[in-house]
Amino acid sequence: MRNGKLKFALLPLVLLAAAALPAQTTTSYTPGEFQTTNPYYPKPNPFYFEGKVDWDKLAITTPSNTWEYMQRGIHKQEDLGDMAGAIQDYQMSLSLNSLTNGTCQIITSATLVGGVLPSSLTPPPFMFTVRLRLAHLLQSTDPDT
Numbered sequence: 001m002r003n004g005k006l007k008f009a010l011l012p013l014v015l016l017a018a019a020a021l022p023a024q025t026t027t028s029y030t031p032g033e034f035q036t037t038n039p040y041y042p043k044p045n046p047f048y049f050e051g052k053v054d055w056d057k058l059a060i061t062t063p064s065n066t067w068e069y070m071q072r073g074i075h076k077q078e079d080l081g082d083m084a085g086a087i088q089d090y091q092m093s094l095s096l097n098s099l100t101n102g103t104c105q106i107i108t109s110a111t112l113v114g115g116v117l118p119s120s121l122t123p124p125p126f127m128f129t130v131r132l133r134l135a136h137l138l139q140s141t142d143p144d145t
Helices: 003-020 066-080 083-095 129-138
Strands: none
Touching: 066 083, 066 129, 083 129
8 A cells, every 4th residue: 555545544543542532531629639539649648758749740739738839849940940939939848847836747767556657647747858959959049048
């Protein structure tokens, strides 16, 4: 077959395959609501996942907790090059995760309940990543902070 005829011969197969795909649905996000249907949002864990998550896949419009502010700050720093915005988000994350005001704690050992980690800790664990990232950004412009 010539290339032109081959393209037209495959067209019905492509259309059938496309028709078999499930329809895509969209859901709205409410700040503070755990995203049970979002596979990119980490499952609840008393120990925050401190690595980078693709901010766009989280589908968060407004951060509502210390972890979400840290993730948006990482996005601003690494993806957008917005250092001032990253500093603001890191500082907000720190205000929600502070030993001084009792909104976090340092965990020195895993406390098991029935052989497993508890599903929540009050207050949540101290986050190191946001502090290290903020320190790195402020090191040349505001080393005293």
